[in-house]
Amino acid sequence: MSATWTQNLLYLALLLGLAYPLGTYMARVLEGEHTLLRPVLGPLERGLYRLMGVREDEDMGWQAYAWSITLIKLLGLAAVFLLMKTQAGLPLNLEHQPNVATDLSFNTAVSFITNTNWQAYSGETTLSYLTQMLGLTVQNFISAATGIAVLVALIRGITRRSATGLGNAWVDLVRSTLYILLPLSFVLALFLVSQGLIQNLSAYVHTAGGQVIAMGPAASQIAIKMLGTNGGGFFGANGAHPFENSSPLSNFVQMLSILAIPAALCLTFGQMVKDRRQGWALLAAMTFIFVGALAVCTQAEVKGNPALTSLGANQVASVVPGLEQPGGNMEGKELRFGPGGSALWATATTAASNGSVNSMHDSFTPLGGLVPLWLIQLGEVVFGGVGSGLYGMLMFALVGVFIGGLMVGRTPEYLGKKVEAFEMKMASIAILLPCAAVLIGTAVSVLVANTAASVSNPGPHGFSQILYAWSSCANNNGSAFGGLNVNTRFYNYGLAIAMLLGRFGVFWPVLALAGSLVKKKYTPEGLGTLPTHTPLFIGVLVGVVLLVGALTFIPALALGPIAEHLALR
Amino acid sequence: MNLQLRPALVSFLAISALTGLAYPFVITGLSKLIFPRQAGGSLILKDGKVIGSEWIGQPFTAPKDFWGRPSATVDADNKPLPYNGVNSGGSNLAPSNPDLHKAVQDRIAALRTADPEARGPVPVDLVTASGSGLDPHISPASAAYQVHRVAKARGLDEARVRDLVAAHIEGPQLGVLGESRVNVLKLNLALDQLR
Numbered sequence: 012m013s014a015t016w017t018q019n020l021l022y023l024a025l026l027l028g029l030a031y032p033l034g035t036y037m038a039r040v041l042e043g044e045h046t047l048l049r050p051v052l053g054p055l056e057r058g059l060y061r062l063m064g065v066r067e068d069e070d071m072g073w074q075a076y077a078w079s080i081t082l083i084k085l086l087g088l089a090a091v092f093l094l095m096k097t098q099a100g101l102p103l104n105l106e107h108q109p110n111v112a113t114d115l116s117f118n119t120a121v122s123f124i125t126n127t128n129w130q131a132y133s134g135e136t137t138l139s140y141l142t143q144m145l146g147l148t149v150q151n152f153i154s155a156a157t158g159i160a161v162l163v164a165l166i167r168g169i170t171r172r173s174a175t176g177l178g179n180a181w182v183d184l185v186r187s188t189l190y191i192l193l194p195l196s197f198v199l200a201l202f203l204v205s206q207g208l209i210q211n212l213s214a215y216v217h218t219a220g221g222q223v224i225a226m227g228p229a230a231s232q233i234a235i236k237m238l239g240t241n242g243g244g245f246f247g248a249n250g251a252h253p254f255e256n257s258s259p260l261s262n263f264v265q266m267l268s269i270l271a272i273p274a275a276l277c278l279t280f281g282q283m284v285k286d287r288r289q290g291w292a293l294l295a296a297m298t299f300i301f302v303g304a305l306a307v308c309t310q311a312e313v314k315g316n317p318a319l320t321s322l323g324a325n326q327v328a329s330v331v332p333g334l335e336q337p338g339g340n341m342e343g344k345e346l347r348f349g350p351g352g353s354a355l356w357a358t359a360t361t362a363a364s365n366g367s368v369n370s371m372h373d374s375f376t377p378l379g380g381l382v383p384l385w386l387i388q389l390g391e392v393v394f395g396g397v398g399s400g401l402y403g404m405l406m407f408a409l410v411g412v413f414i415g416g417l418m419v420g421r422t423p424e425y426l427g428k429k430v431e432a433f434e435m436k437m438a439s440i441a442i443l444l445p446c447a448a449v450l451i452g453t454a455v456s457v458l459v460a461n462t463a464a465s466v467s468n469p470g471p472h473g474f475s476q477i478l479y480a481w482s483s484c485a486n487n488n489g490s491a492f493g494g495l496n497v498n499t500r501f502y503n504y505g506l507a508i509a510m511l512l513g514r515f516g517v518f519w520p521v522l523a524l525a526g527s528l529v530k531k532k533y534t535p536e537g538l539g540t541l542p543t544h545t546p547l548f549i550g551v552l553v554g555v556v557l558l559v560g561a562l563t564f565i566p567a568l569a570l571g572p573i574a575e576h577l578a579l580r
Numbered sequence: 581m582n583l584q585l586r587p588a589l590v591s592f593l594a595i596s597a598l599t600g601l602a603y604p605f606v607i608t609g610l611s612k613l614i615f616p617r618q619a620g621g622s623l624i625l626k627d628g629k630v631i632g633s634e635w636i637g638q639p640f641t642a643p644k645d646f647w648g649r650p651s652a653t654v655d656a657d658n659k660p661l662p663y664n665g666v667n668s669g670g671s672n673l674a675p676s677n678p679d680l681h682k683a684v685q686d687r688i689a690a691l692r693t694a695d696p697e698a699r700g701p702v703p704v705d706l707v708t709a710s711g712s713g714l715d716p717h718i719s720p721a722s723a724a725y726q727v728h729r730v731a732k733a734r735g736l737d738e739a740r741v742r743d744l745v746a747a748h749i750e751g752p753q754l755g756v757l758g759e760s761r762v763n764v765l766k767l768n769l770a771l772d773q774l775r
Contacts, residue, residue, distance in 0.1 A: 063586065133667060145600035148603070152599040188599070204615045211612070211620055215665075252712045253714055257635050259759070319681070319704060324688065334720060335760035336720065341704045342709060347717055467672060
């Protein structure tokens with residue numbers, strides 16, 4: 012019990028401690044300044060620009076920027092789809108995995124280019140090693156790098172004055188990949204192997220006793236799966252699989268790597284807008300919501316399932332030597348992590364748009380499962396995805412200053428840029444489009460009879476399964492209440508549309524907004540300016556995020572987890 | 581948009597080669613060099629044959645063995661196949677699902693039947709399915725619960741078995757991370773060595 016909370020505290024301390032150096036480093040990389048790795052990777056970077064026909068200082072307008080990001084994502088979509096459709100005849104298919112069905116291939120390709128990594132399949136029974144590496148691992152990098160790129164473009168929209176260019180998408184993409192994601196993944200992958208994760212190109216092992224054990228190049232994919240807030244598992248059980256997450260230490264380090272970059276990007280932002288307090292304010296707002304969510308989820312899972320106590324199962328944690336047990340709600344959880352390490356992972360993975368799991372969220376207690384569901388529904392802005400979390404949070408910040416401006420009767424402004432009708436429209440689209448996709452998708456699924464048959468748990472929990480699926484896809488999370496059978500044509504195509512809306516439907520308005528901001532003059536701070544680094548503004552921001560999330564989803568949540576909680580004795 | 585086609589294609593191919601081929605191959609090579617045992621799956625060999633992996637649990641059901649946690653894995657036809665190492669996953673049963681209550685009840689009954697003299701309540705981890713279906717560990721309490729049955733089935737002194745369990749308890753890593761645990765496969769293998 013107390014060890015659980017110690018682990019939580021240690022986690023928060025290390026996360027916030029890492030944010031500063033990592034955030035500073037990323038700011039230097041993204042602004043093209045000198046870094047430790049530049050002498051090593053600089054020649055490769057410049058060689059790439061020559062091949063691409065790109066000049067480092069070539070600026071793009073917002074539309075060119077958005078098209079560039081769109082193009083590389085569409086190429087990724089085609090590549091993953093084709094790899095899955097032809098893998099049977101391609102190399103590195105040691106287990107003779109057949110080609111994948113069209114609807115599942117499309118769903119998976121969309122899932123990985125949108126940084127959702129929703130999985131309607133099990134890796135070890137479906138994909139060849141080549142598909143995992145050349146298809147999925149690549150998209151793990153690119154979808155994260157494009158998230159950072161869009162964020163940087165938005166930051167330039169804020170900082171540049173009376174300009175048109177938002178920077179160069181290709182340069183931002185290459186720098187994010189080469190200097191941030193690749194080196195971190197390299198180190199993390201090797202560390203994870205040291206803890207027992209596998210990394211090989213061998214055929215599956217057949218033991219003398221007849222057990223077959225899946226193999227593969229897992230660690231290299233898992234490192235970027237965590238760092239890029241992707242979350243797509245190499246194996247079906249994702250981070251619960253011992254080869255994907257072997258020891259408590261590998262669990263802890265993987266949890267840190269979920270939130271490390273999103274947290275640090277707040278401080279990168281502060282550095283790039285030349286006012287560190289702005290970054291700390293955003294980080295504080297995120298941390299505030301995170302801590303509350305973590306406390307509720309941990310408490311619920313440690314307490315356990317009231318229905319099992321009456322059956323004679325002992326759910327009380329014990330530290331008596333020789334009789335230690337984690338207790339709590341252990342269905343769907345791994346013993347080495349216990350309810351504490353599972354609740355922390357569940358909170359982190361849904362605060363970020365990671366979506367990997369180290370325990371089965373479907374089997375969480377009603378309140379323990381409500382936390383990840385609601386964090387996703389908040390729009391993945393509590394840390395959120397790499398890049399996408401912060402640009403999402405900045406949309407809420409704009410809404411925050413707008414509401415603040417209305418209260419005092421002044422034209423709202425953020426960091427010296429006036430926030431006007433066009434900006435509010437774009438921010439509203441970016442915030443509300445995923446919400447609409449969640450609610451409409453859920454409503455349609457419930458009304459279509461044979462879709463309701465996909466549900467695997469009776470009662471309100473069945474509704475929660477459907478609500479979770481749409482929330483997860485429209486917000487590009489990727490975790491699931493896994494009992495829902497989603498490998499059907501309806502879900503494969505329907506959820507793919509939700510994922511596309513959740514990514515493209517957000518970054519296009521964000522870049523349009525950046526394109527509008529960048530043209531504006533700088534408005535110096537005046538008496539009526541609402542300062543955006545104070546505790547007051549942090550409170551406004553938290554309020555806006557919670558209010559939008561609550562007003563939109565409480566009716567739906569009441570039908571699912573809340574009803575289940577009230578019924579469970 | 582046309583202007584961006586060339587950089588899009590070139591950067592896509594270059595990043596694919598770098599992160600989809602070079603990176604995993606280099607990590608595979610280095611892992612094999614530095615951590616060959618872990619990278620290959622921490623396999624356990626006996627008389628030159630692979631008998632399992634340290635990290636992948638196995639379905640033990642004989643009274644003379646320590647049992648692992650229930651596993652919800654299935655085979656290719658969706659029929660139950662506990663500890664299926666090529667199809668990991670949990671039960672995904674909701675806490676409110678009557679099927680879960682029934683399963684837990686049956687498992688408690690099976691444990692009581694296998695050893696009517698076992699003392700104390702049944703630790704929850706021994707009657708709930710793990711997330712992966714391959715969990716290699718049980719809690720020390722779950723091992724303690726089974727000591728009497730195992731000792732009796734093997735005709736061993738209970739104290740010797742208890743000492744063996746105690747020697748196999750791993751505490752939280754670095755003192756604070758994770759839970760105390762016992763590796764079931766390793767414990768059973770050590771048990772086979774006891775005379």
